[in-house]
Amino acid sequence: MRILTAVTLVLSAIFAHADDSFERSLEGKYIAVTGGAGEICSAIAKKFLEHGARFVILIDYNNEKGEEVKNRLNNEFGDGMVEFIHADVTKDLKKVVEQDVPKYGLADVLVNCAGILNEYDARSVMETNAVATIEWSDVMYELSRADKGGKGSTIINMSDMYAYNVDGYVPIYTAASAATTAYTKAKGHQMNYRHSKVRMFSIHPGFTETPMTAGQMEIAEKNDDFVKYSKSWAWQTSDEVADALMGLFPVAESGAAYTIDAGKYYESPALVYRSVEYIDNILQQ
Ligand SMILES: NC(=O)c1ccc[n+]([C@@H]2O[C@H](COP(=O)([O-])OP(=O)(O)OC[C@H]3O[C@@H](n4cnc5c(N)ncnc54)[C@H](O)[C@@H]3O)[C@@H](O)[C@H]2O)c1
Numbered sequence: 261m262r263i264l265t266a267v268t269l270v271l272s273a274i275f276a277h278a279d280d281s282f283e284r285s286l287e288g289k290y291i292a293v294t295g296g297a298g299e300i301c302s303a304i305a306k307k308f309l310e311h312g313a314r315f316v317i318l319i320d321y322n323n324e325k326g327e328e329v330k331n332r333l334n335n336e337f338g339d340g341m342v343e344f345i346h347a348d349v350t351k352d353l354k355k356v357v358e359q360d361v362p363k364y365g366l367a368d369v370l371v372n373c374a375g376i377l378n379e380y381d382a383r384s385v386m387e388t389n390a391v392a393t394i395e396w397s398d399v400m401y402e403l404s405r406a407d408k409g410g411k412g413s414t415i416i417n418m419s420d421m422y423a424y425n426v427d428g429y430v431p432i433y434t435a436a437s438a439a440t441t442a443y444t445k446a447k448g449h450q451m452n453y454r455h456s457k458v459r460m461f462s463i464h465p466g467f468t469e470t471p472m473t474a475g476q477m478e479i480a481e482k483n484d485d486f487v488k489y490s491k492s493w494a495w496q497t498s499d500e501v502a503d504a505l506m507g508l509f510p511v512a513e514s515g516a517a518y519t520i521d522a523g524k525y526y527e528s529p530a531l532v533y534r535s536v537e538y539i540d541n542i543l544q545q
Contacts, residue, residue, distance in 0.1 A: 284510040286311040292367035295374030297325035299470035303498035309337045321348040349374045349392040370400045373418040382432045389436035405456040412457030417444045419462040427534035453514035461512045466521035467493045492542045494522035
Protein backbone atom coordinates (compact mmCIF):
# COMPACT_ATOMS: atom_id res chain seq x y z
CA MET A 261 0.00 0.00 0.00
CA ARG A 262 2.82 2.37 0.94
CA ILE A 263 4.63 1.56 -2.31
CA LEU A 264 1.43 2.28 -4.28
CA THR A 265 1.02 5.65 -2.53
CA ALA A 266 4.66 6.53 -3.21
CA VAL A 267 4.32 5.60 -6.90
CA THR A 268 1.10 7.66 -7.16
CA LEU A 269 2.81 10.66 -5.59
CA VAL A 270 5.82 10.42 -7.92
CA LEU A 271 3.59 10.04 -11.00
CA SER A 272 1.35 12.94 -10.03
CA ALA A 273 4.42 15.11 -9.42
CA ILE A 274 5.76 14.21 -12.88
CA PHE A 275 2.41 14.92 -14.57
CA ALA A 276 1.85 18.11 -12.63
CA HIS A 277 5.26 19.29 -13.82
CA ALA A 278 4.52 18.24 -17.40
CA ASP A 279 1.18 20.16 -17.39
CA ASP A 280 2.86 23.17 -15.90
CA SER A 281 5.66 23.20 -18.43
CA PHE A 282 3.20 23.25 -21.38
CA GLU A 283 1.25 26.05 -19.79
CA ARG A 284 4.34 28.14 -19.20
CA SER A 285 5.91 27.51 -22.59
CA LEU A 286 5.48 30.06 -25.38
CA GLU A 287 5.94 27.47 -28.10
CA GLY A 288 2.94 26.17 -30.08
CA LYS A 289 0.31 28.32 -28.38
CA TYR A 290 -3.01 29.56 -29.79
CA ILE A 291 -3.44 33.13 -28.57
CA ALA A 292 -6.54 35.36 -28.58
CA VAL A 293 -5.95 39.09 -28.04
CA THR A 294 -8.79 41.56 -27.51
CA GLY A 295 -7.95 45.08 -28.63
CA GLY A 296 -5.62 43.31 -31.07
CA ALA A 297 -5.80 46.14 -33.60
CA GLY A 298 -4.28 48.56 -31.10
CA GLU A 299 -0.70 49.56 -30.44
CA ILE A 300 0.34 47.53 -27.37
CA CYS A 301 -2.08 44.65 -28.03
CA SER A 302 -0.86 44.12 -31.61
CA ALA A 303 2.76 44.32 -30.39
CA ILE A 304 1.89 41.54 -27.91
CA ALA A 305 0.28 39.47 -30.69
CA LYS A 306 3.37 39.89 -32.84
CA LYS A 307 5.74 38.91 -30.01
CA PHE A 308 3.79 35.71 -29.35
CA LEU A 309 4.21 34.83 -33.05
CA GLU A 310 7.94 35.56 -32.88
CA HIS A 311 8.13 33.18 -29.91
CA GLY A 312 6.49 30.27 -31.72
CA ALA A 313 2.71 30.75 -31.37
CA ARG A 314 0.84 28.47 -33.76
CA PHE A 315 -2.17 30.78 -34.32
CA VAL A 316 -3.31 34.23 -33.23
CA ILE A 317 -6.79 35.75 -33.22
CA LEU A 318 -7.15 39.51 -32.99
CA ILE A 319 -10.48 40.74 -31.61
CA ASP A 320 -11.33 44.42 -31.98
CA TYR A 321 -14.15 46.77 -32.96
CA ASN A 322 -11.87 48.69 -35.29
CA ASN A 323 -12.43 46.79 -38.52
CA GLU A 324 -10.02 48.70 -40.69
CA LYS A 325 -7.07 48.52 -38.28
CA GLY A 326 -7.88 44.91 -37.39
CA GLU A 327 -7.69 43.83 -41.06
CA GLU A 328 -4.54 45.90 -41.52
CA VAL A 329 -2.74 44.27 -38.55
CA LYS A 330 -3.94 40.80 -39.61
CA ASN A 331 -2.57 41.28 -43.15
CA ARG A 332 0.72 42.71 -41.90
CA LEU A 333 1.28 39.80 -39.49
CA ASN A 334 0.22 37.18 -42.05
CA ASN A 335 2.71 38.67 -44.53
CA GLU A 336 5.43 38.41 -41.92
CA PHE A 337 4.61 35.03 -40.32
CA GLY A 338 2.77 33.16 -43.07
CA ASP A 339 -0.75 33.02 -44.47
CA GLY A 340 -3.38 31.75 -42.05
CA MET A 341 -1.32 32.40 -38.92
CA VAL A 342 -3.55 35.33 -37.91
CA GLU A 343 -7.32 35.85 -38.03
CA PHE A 344 -9.33 38.93 -37.19
CA ILE A 345 -12.72 38.89 -35.48
CA HIS A 346 -14.72 42.08 -35.54
CA ALA A 347 -16.32 42.37 -32.10
CA ASP A 348 -17.08 44.91 -29.41
CA VAL A 349 -15.87 43.39 -26.12
CA THR A 350 -18.67 45.13 -24.21
CA LYS A 351 -21.44 43.63 -26.41
CA ASP A 352 -20.32 40.64 -28.45
CA LEU A 353 -19.02 38.03 -25.99
CA LYS A 354 -22.04 35.73 -26.56
CA LYS A 355 -21.61 35.95 -30.35
CA VAL A 356 -17.88 35.14 -30.09
CA VAL A 357 -18.59 32.12 -27.85
CA GLU A 358 -21.43 30.81 -30.03
CA GLN A 359 -19.96 31.47 -33.47
CA ASP A 360 -16.20 31.91 -33.30
CA VAL A 361 -15.16 29.43 -30.59
CA PRO A 362 -16.78 26.50 -32.48
CA LYS A 363 -15.16 27.75 -35.70
CA TYR A 364 -11.61 28.35 -34.44
CA GLY A 365 -11.53 26.31 -31.22
CA LEU A 366 -10.72 27.59 -27.74
CA ALA A 367 -7.48 29.54 -27.32
CA ASP A 368 -4.70 28.41 -24.96
CA VAL A 369 -4.10 32.02 -23.93
CA LEU A 370 -6.54 34.92 -23.73
CA VAL A 371 -5.08 38.42 -23.45
CA ASN A 372 -7.80 40.87 -22.39
CA CYS A 373 -6.09 43.94 -23.80
CA ALA A 374 -8.87 46.18 -25.18
CA GLY A 375 -9.09 49.46 -23.30
CA ILE A 376 -9.95 53.12 -23.54
CA LEU A 377 -9.09 56.27 -21.62
CA ASN A 378 -11.81 58.90 -21.38
CA GLU A 379 -12.17 60.88 -18.19
CA TYR A 380 -15.53 62.21 -19.40
CA ASP A 381 -17.23 58.83 -19.84
CA ALA A 382 -17.04 56.72 -16.68
CA ARG A 383 -19.56 54.15 -17.88
CA SER A 384 -17.69 53.32 -21.11
CA VAL A 385 -14.33 53.13 -19.35
CA MET A 386 -15.68 50.84 -16.62
CA GLU A 387 -17.53 48.66 -19.16
CA THR A 388 -14.55 48.31 -21.52
CA ASN A 389 -11.56 48.18 -19.18
CA ALA A 390 -13.15 46.41 -16.19
CA VAL A 391 -16.55 44.76 -16.81
CA ALA A 392 -15.68 43.27 -20.22
CA THR A 393 -12.34 42.00 -18.89
CA ILE A 394 -14.13 40.33 -15.99
CA GLU A 395 -16.86 38.81 -18.18
CA TRP A 396 -14.44 37.50 -20.82
CA SER A 397 -12.20 36.07 -18.08
CA ASP A 398 -15.16 34.38 -16.37
CA VAL A 399 -16.27 32.74 -19.63
CA MET A 400 -12.75 31.63 -20.55
CA TYR A 401 -12.30 30.27 -17.02
CA GLU A 402 -15.46 28.15 -17.28
CA LEU A 403 -14.71 26.88 -20.80
CA SER A 404 -11.12 25.87 -20.03
CA ARG A 405 -11.14 24.82 -16.37
CA ALA A 406 -9.45 21.45 -15.93
CA ASP A 407 -11.78 20.24 -13.17
CA LYS A 408 -14.73 20.42 -15.60
CA GLY A 409 -13.15 18.68 -18.58
CA GLY A 410 -11.10 21.58 -19.99
CA LYS A 411 -7.33 21.61 -20.46
CA GLY A 412 -6.56 24.75 -18.46
CA SER A 413 -5.45 28.06 -19.94
CA THR A 414 -3.65 31.31 -19.23
CA ILE A 415 -5.57 34.59 -18.99
CA ILE A 416 -3.57 37.82 -19.03
CA ASN A 417 -5.56 40.86 -17.97
CA MET A 418 -4.31 44.25 -19.10
CA SER A 419 -4.41 46.72 -16.25
CA ASP A 420 -2.18 49.74 -15.69
CA MET A 421 0.20 51.01 -13.05
CA TYR A 422 -2.69 53.37 -12.30
CA ALA A 423 -4.33 50.37 -10.59
CA TYR A 424 -2.12 51.17 -7.59
CA ASN A 425 -0.55 54.52 -8.38
CA VAL A 426 -2.79 57.26 -7.03
CA ASP A 427 -1.95 60.80 -8.10
CA GLY A 428 -5.36 62.34 -8.76
CA TYR A 429 -5.01 62.88 -12.52
CA VAL A 430 -7.11 60.09 -14.09
CA PRO A 431 -9.58 58.92 -11.40
CA ILE A 432 -11.95 57.00 -13.70
CA TYR A 433 -9.15 55.14 -15.46
CA THR A 434 -7.62 54.48 -12.01
CA ALA A 435 -10.90 52.97 -10.79
CA ALA A 436 -11.25 50.69 -13.80
CA SER A 437 -7.62 49.52 -13.56
CA ALA A 438 -7.97 48.82 -9.83
CA ALA A 439 -11.16 46.80 -10.45
CA THR A 440 -9.47 44.64 -13.08
CA THR A 441 -6.50 44.00 -10.82
CA ALA A 442 -8.62 43.17 -7.76
CA TYR A 443 -10.77 40.74 -9.77
CA THR A 444 -7.67 39.05 -11.25
CA LYS A 445 -6.06 38.63 -7.83
CA ALA A 446 -9.21 37.00 -6.44
CA LYS A 447 -10.24 34.85 -9.42
CA GLY A 448 -6.64 33.87 -10.15
CA HIS A 449 -6.02 33.04 -6.47
CA GLN A 450 -3.98 29.85 -6.00
CA MET A 451 -7.00 28.31 -4.26
CA ASN A 452 -8.89 28.53 -7.60
CA TYR A 453 -5.87 27.81 -9.77
CA ARG A 454 -5.05 24.49 -8.08
CA HIS A 455 -8.27 22.87 -9.31
CA SER A 456 -9.04 24.92 -12.44
CA LYS A 457 -5.50 25.09 -13.86
CA VAL A 458 -6.54 28.43 -15.28
CA ARG A 459 -3.58 30.70 -14.64
CA MET A 460 -4.72 34.31 -14.47
CA PHE A 461 -2.50 37.32 -13.83
CA SER A 462 -2.61 41.06 -14.52
CA ILE A 463 -0.02 43.30 -16.11
CA HIS A 464 0.45 46.99 -15.28
CA PRO A 465 2.43 48.88 -17.88
CA GLY A 466 3.72 52.32 -17.00
CA PHE A 467 3.52 55.17 -19.51
CA THR A 468 3.82 53.78 -23.04
CA GLU A 469 4.01 55.80 -26.26
CA THR A 470 0.77 55.02 -28.13
CA PRO A 471 -2.09 56.98 -29.75
CA MET A 472 -3.99 56.45 -26.48
CA THR A 473 -1.43 58.37 -24.42
CA ALA A 474 -1.23 61.03 -27.12
CA GLY A 475 -4.99 61.51 -26.64
CA GLN A 476 -4.73 61.28 -22.87
CA MET A 477 -2.78 64.53 -22.77
CA GLU A 478 -5.86 66.40 -23.98
CA ILE A 479 -8.38 65.04 -21.53
CA ALA A 480 -6.61 64.87 -18.17
CA GLU A 481 -7.64 67.00 -15.23
CA LYS A 482 -5.17 69.88 -15.00
CA ASN A 483 -3.94 69.05 -18.48
CA ASP A 484 -0.78 71.16 -18.61
CA ASP A 485 0.34 69.98 -15.18
CA PHE A 486 -0.29 66.39 -16.18
CA VAL A 487 1.80 66.71 -19.34
CA LYS A 488 4.71 68.03 -17.29
CA TYR A 489 4.24 65.51 -14.49
CA SER A 490 4.00 62.58 -16.94
CA LYS A 491 7.37 63.53 -18.42
CA SER A 492 8.99 62.66 -15.09
CA TRP A 493 8.10 59.00 -15.66
CA ALA A 494 10.22 56.56 -17.62
CA TRP A 495 8.39 56.06 -20.92
CA GLN A 496 8.57 52.84 -22.90
CA THR A 497 7.54 51.57 -26.34
CA SER A 498 4.84 48.98 -27.07
CA ASP A 499 7.55 46.65 -28.25
CA GLU A 500 9.31 46.89 -24.88
CA VAL A 501 6.04 46.05 -23.08
CA ALA A 502 5.52 43.02 -25.33
CA ASP A 503 9.13 41.88 -24.90
CA ALA A 504 8.87 42.09 -21.11
CA LEU A 505 5.64 40.07 -21.21
CA MET A 506 7.44 37.29 -23.11
CA GLY A 507 10.00 37.16 -20.30
CA LEU A 508 7.26 37.16 -17.69
CA PHE A 509 4.98 34.57 -19.31
CA PRO A 510 6.94 31.43 -18.28
CA VAL A 511 7.34 32.56 -14.65
CA ALA A 512 4.13 34.47 -13.88
CA GLU A 513 2.05 33.08 -11.02
CA SER A 514 -1.72 32.92 -11.00
CA GLY A 515 -3.28 35.71 -8.94
CA ALA A 516 -0.21 37.91 -9.19
CA ALA A 517 0.05 41.46 -10.53
CA TYR A 518 3.08 42.60 -12.51
CA THR A 519 4.25 46.08 -13.41
CA ILE A 520 5.98 46.55 -16.77
CA ASP A 521 7.91 49.78 -16.63
CA ALA A 522 10.79 50.99 -18.80
CA GLY A 523 10.75 47.56 -20.44
CA LYS A 524 11.26 45.59 -17.18
CA TYR A 525 8.74 43.57 -15.20
CA TYR A 526 8.43 43.21 -11.43
CA GLU A 527 5.70 42.34 -8.96
CA SER A 528 3.42 45.34 -8.46
CA PRO A 529 3.08 47.10 -5.11
CA ALA A 530 -0.42 47.25 -3.57
CA LEU A 531 -0.56 51.06 -3.35
CA VAL A 532 1.69 53.99 -4.19
CA TYR A 533 0.21 57.28 -3.03
CA ARG A 534 1.63 60.42 -4.63
CA SER A 535 1.25 63.31 -2.18
CA VAL A 536 0.59 66.93 -3.14
CA GLU A 537 4.16 67.71 -2.02
CA TYR A 538 5.56 64.98 -4.30
CA ILE A 539 3.59 66.26 -7.31
CA ASP A 540 4.33 69.95 -6.59
CA ASN A 541 8.01 69.12 -6.35
CA ILE A 542 7.96 67.66 -9.88
CA LEU A 543 5.90 70.54 -11.26
CA GLN A 544 8.28 73.12 -9.82
CA GLN A 545 11.35 71.62 -11.49
N1 LIG B 1 -0.52 53.47 -23.48
C1 LIG B 1 -0.24 53.34 -22.19
O1 LIG B 1 0.52 54.13 -21.59
C2 LIG B 1 -0.85 52.21 -21.42
C3 LIG B 1 -0.29 51.91 -20.16
C4 LIG B 1 -0.83 50.86 -19.43
C5 LIG B 1 -1.88 50.12 -19.93
N2 LIG B 1 -2.41 50.45 -21.17
C6 LIG B 1 -3.51 49.63 -21.65
O2 LIG B 1 -3.07 48.90 -22.77
C7 LIG B 1 -4.17 48.63 -23.66
C8 LIG B 1 -3.80 49.09 -25.03
O3 LIG B 1 -3.62 50.49 -25.02
P1 LIG B 1 -2.92 51.30 -26.20
O4 LIG B 1 -2.26 52.46 -25.54
O5 LIG B 1 -2.12 50.40 -27.06
O6 LIG B 1 -4.18 51.89 -26.95
P2 LIG B 1 -4.82 51.60 -28.39
O7 LIG B 1 -5.94 52.55 -28.51
O8 LIG B 1 -3.78 51.62 -29.45
O9 LIG B 1 -5.39 50.10 -28.24
C9 LIG B 1 -6.61 49.78 -27.66
C10 LIG B 1 -7.40 48.89 -28.61
O10 LIG B 1 -8.59 48.47 -27.94
C11 LIG B 1 -9.65 48.52 -28.89
N3 LIG B 1 -10.92 48.65 -28.20
C12 LIG B 1 -11.31 49.64 -27.36
N4 LIG B 1 -12.57 49.41 -26.94
C13 LIG B 1 -12.98 48.25 -27.52
C14 LIG B 1 -14.18 47.49 -27.49
N5 LIG B 1 -15.25 47.91 -26.78
N6 LIG B 1 -14.25 46.34 -28.19
C15 LIG B 1 -13.20 45.93 -28.93
N7 LIG B 1 -12.03 46.62 -29.02
C16 LIG B 1 -11.92 47.76 -28.32
C17 LIG B 1 -9.33 49.75 -29.76
O11 LIG B 1 -10.01 49.72 -31.01
C18 LIG B 1 -7.82 49.64 -29.89
O12 LIG B 1 -7.47 48.89 -31.04
C19 LIG B 1 -5.37 49.37 -23.05
O13 LIG B 1 -6.15 48.46 -22.32
C20 LIG B 1 -4.72 50.39 -22.12
O14 LIG B 1 -5.58 50.75 -21.07
C21 LIG B 1 -1.90 51.46 -21.91
